[in-house]
Amino acid sequence: MTKARVTVIDIAKAAGVSKSTVSLVLQGSSLVNEATRAKVNTVMRDLGYVYNRGAANLRQAGAKSRIIGVVVNDLTNSFFAELAVGVDMVVQSAGFVQFLSNTGESIDRQREVVASMREHGISGLIVSPARATDAADFKPLVAAGIPVVVVVRNLPGAKVSSIVSDNRAGMVSAVKHLAGLGHKRIAFLGGFPDTAVFDDRLAGYRNGVEAAGLGYHEELVISSAPSRAGGVEAIGKAIALGLRPTAAVCFNDAVAFGVCDGLRSRRLEPGVDFAVVGFDDVIEAQAAVPALTTVSVDPQGIGRRGAQMLLKQINAGKAEAETMTTAVRLVVRESCGAGKTAPARAGKSVKSKQDAEECP
Amino acid sequence: MTKARVTVIDIAKAAGVSKSTVSLVLQGSSLVNEATRAKVNTVMRDLGYVYNRGAANLRQAGAKSRIIGVVVNDLTNSFFAELAVGVDMVVQSAGFVQFLSNTGESIDRQREVVASMREHGISGLIVSPARATDAADFKPLVAAGIPVVVVVRNLPGAKVSSIVSDNRAGMVSAVKHLAGLGHKRIAFLGGFPDTAVFDDRLAGYRNGVEAAGLGYHEELVISSAPSRAGGVEAIGKAIALGLRPTAAVCFNDAVAFGVCDGLRSRRLEPGVDFAVVGFDDVIEAQAAVPALTTVSVDPQGIGRRGAQMLLKQINAGKAEAETMTTAVRLVVRESCGAGKTAPARAGKSVKSKQDAEECP
DNA sequence: ATCAGTATTTGGAACGTTCCAATTCTGTCA
DNA sequence: TGACAGAATTGGAACGTTCCAAATACTGAT
The missing domain is CATH 1.10.260.40 (lambda repressor-like DNA-binding domains)
Structure with missing residues (x-):
């Protein structure tokens, strides 16, 4: 047969x-x-x-396999799916093929997947590392001359290229917006303090409140799991505070949704009795009630730019570690109490193209 | 260096x-x-x-590469992202690695991607074919002894295995539900008539209205693009009808959202003035306003089962074409006017595990 | 010490491709 | 006709692995 x-x-x-x-x-x-x-x-x-590409690669002494490995930590999250699509776009038009895997935040799985990709001779790797990834994990890759680009989350110690969104600036604009609406006590809710992303966002929050002349009060920073449940928990603590805040910026959209849940279970209406701002602008942010005011980060753009950076390094042969920050944009909807008049469901809504500038 | x-x-x-x-x-x-x-x-x-897996594969005469190719037509759609995650789960625990690509409904891209996967020596392929895929396109694969499992959409002519959800039964239960709420004129909105999925869902609609003693009226079937915009268009036509319907089952959730948009722009409140039911139960269905009553199809389960089927065939060596239909379940929320009392945002909501039975 | 029998180890010879140096073909020009 | 340059083609020899048959090392019993 x-x-x-x-x-x-x-x-x-x-x-x-x-x-x-x-x-x-x-x-x-x-x-x-x-x-x-x-x-x-x-x-x-x-x-x-x-x-038979295998045979060809064999002879060509591990030169070019035309495979790009992409590793994300949660494919279920549409943020990462979009990121992958962005990567695929540029990768495919450059004649490469994408090899996508999902770690589901498991660091062991990540190791396996990366090893497997190496065995298959990828010519480059784009990775959104699982939480608590050791910076040294990618050492062997770069030592072998395989370019690595880290996206979304950065790996402080590692000598690899990275693209992260401008977490700090995003938070600053969120806080300024709330301050502009008259809020005096603005909380920072959710997120685990052990990540670089958390540090950046918190720093942005701090810059924001200080710039607005509100002063930085430690008790207004309440960390929790970066999930919906975490948001519920965080808002609970916030409300229990002696001097209760009237607004909050959240670590991400999931937390923000949880905060809304928590508010409602206490008979407070988000966007009316308490202003909430998220971060990421996930798909659901637009359709939720109230529509979530949030910081939009354009995952597809990050994917595209990551892929471009990687291809550049592959072509150059030399992997110069490079860092890039992508611009973010505050999308004002309803949950902050400002955009009440906006119909919020008029088709595509405000989520439009992102300016492609990078900041230092 | x-x-x-x-x-x-x-x-x-x-x-x-x-x-x-x-x-x-x-x-x-x-x-x-x-x-x-x-x-x-x-x-x-x-x-x-x-x-060096390449070298190994070379010697092992194309036997086992331990790569499973997965091709989906729209990764941005969380439905497919979940599907991929389901596949990944079983594929990974069987010691295989997943090679995921996105076609974005481009049939050319699909050809490229599949060719590329073949060159890399995949041992099996799971594919949700792009629209208008020719059944003959996968002929060479099966001729070469590479098992192929088609999911979500089926390819009538092809001699490959497939897993589709029970579109017919899903529509029947949706129609029955609406009829049970007292609706006499129920429309079928959206979708392109050239697909097998459309035929199945329409057949289910027909069965449903006939079983409910409402009779099948052709003018109540209004096709359109299976998108949000298509939904707006379709509801417009429906409302212009002489004998206006009071409820609609939609080809999929995207159409249903569009229908809601269209209703509102005519000052009709979905779930109050007009009942809407979707199909697929995408992530957003739960968080939308009103929460969408829809037929839940558990993409992750389809992915898992597809992967199991594929692995079975790979291990068996012989690719017996096999067809499986997965059960679906009507999830009643708000948009049909029935579940008004439901809080709709109480955390995880109704979207729970699916019974894993298959129907003939 | 020898022998059978088992437990380990080992040189090639593939696998399907690319690369290199070398060869054979075309004309063209003297 | 012979020489010569290009153009076009061609046999190996790799590449890093696995497979096979065969060799070697051990074990206990004679």
Whole structure:
């Protein structure tokens, strides 16, 4: 049944040329006569030849496999799905193929997946590392000359390129917006303090409140799991405070949704009795009630830019570690109490193109 | 800089054994002495050996590459992201690795991607085909003995396995539910008539209205693009009808959202003035206003089952084409006018585990 | 010490491709 | 006709692994 694989030698025999010539045709070399090329191509089609990239890679001494590995920590989260799509766009148009895996925040799984990708000879890796990833984990990769680009979360110690969104500036604008609405006590809710992203966002919050002349009060910073449940928990603590805040910026949208839940269970209406701002602008932010005011980060753009950076390094041969911050934009909807008039569901809404500038 | 690749021979030399022995260790053979195995493993770690799967596959004559290809038509749609996660779960625990690509409904891209996967020697393929995929497109794959499982959409002509959700039964239950609420004129809105999925869902609609004694009226079937915009368009036509319907089942959730948009722009409140039911139960369905009553299809479950089916075929060696239909479940929320009392945002909501039974 | 029998180890010979150096073909020009 | 330059083609020899058959090392019994 399963006929023996058709190889370049079979083609050569059938076309009456040598395997070397067939190889030349395969690589689109200009050395081969037009007539021969045509004949070989015909025979290949007739015999149903399929190129064996494994064999090719073997000979080419691990040079170019044209595979880009992409590792994300939670594919269920549409943020990362979009990121992957962004990567795929540029990767595919450069003639590479994408090898996407999901770690589900498991650091062991991440190790496996990366190892497997290495075995398959990827020519570059784009990764959104699982929480608590050791910076040293990617050392062997870069030592072997495989460019690595870390996205979304950064890995402080590692000598790899990275693209993160401008967490600090995003928080600053969120806080300023709330302050502009007249809020005097603004809380920072949610997130685990052990991540670099948390540090950045908190720093932005601090800058914001200080710039607005509100002063930084430690009791207004309440960390929790960066999830919906975490948000519920955090707002509970916030409300129990002696001097209760009237607004909050949240670590991310999931927390913000939880905060809304928590408010409602206490008979407070988010956007009316308490202003809430999220971070990420996940798909659901737009359709939720009230529509979430949040900081939009354009995951697809990050994916595209990450891929471009990676391809550049692959082509350059030399992997110069490079860091890039992408701009973010505050999207004002309803949950902050400002955009009440906005219809909030008029089709595409405010989520539009992002300006592609980077900040230092 | 880039040191020459460490090969099995280097290991052999350093460990004072032959390359054959190292190979045996690599494959976990029981033939090798425990002491030698330990020594070899140590040396491998020390030298930073990485297995070259390409070379291995080459020798093993295209047998087992341990790669499963997954091709979806729209990764941005969280439905497919979840599907991929489901596949990944079982694929990974079987020691395979997933090679995921997105076609974005481009049939050309799909061809490229599948070709590329073949070149890389996948041992099986799971695909949600792009619209208008030719059934013959996967012929070469199965001819080469590579099992293919088609999911979500089926390919009538092709001799491949497939898993689709029970579109017909889902629609029947949606229609029955609406009829039970007293609706007499129920429309079927959205979707392109050229797909098998459309046919199934429409057949279910027809069965449903007939079973409810309402009769099948052709003018109540209004097709459109299966998108939000398509939904707006379809509801517009529906409302313009002489005998206006009071409820609609929609081709999918995107259409249903569009229908809600269209209703509101005509000062009709979905769930109050007009009942709307969707299909798919995408993530947003739960958080929308009003929360969407829809037919839940558990994409992750489809992914898991598809992967199991594929692995079974890979192990069996022989690819017996097999067809499976997965059960669906009507999730009643607010948009049908029935579940008004439900809080709709009480955390996880109704979206729970699916019974894993299959129907003939 | 020898022998059978088992437990380990080991040199090639593939696998399908690319690369290199070398060869054979075309004309062209003297 | 012979020489010569290009163009086009071609045989190996890799690449890093696994497989096979065969070799060697041990074990206990004679």
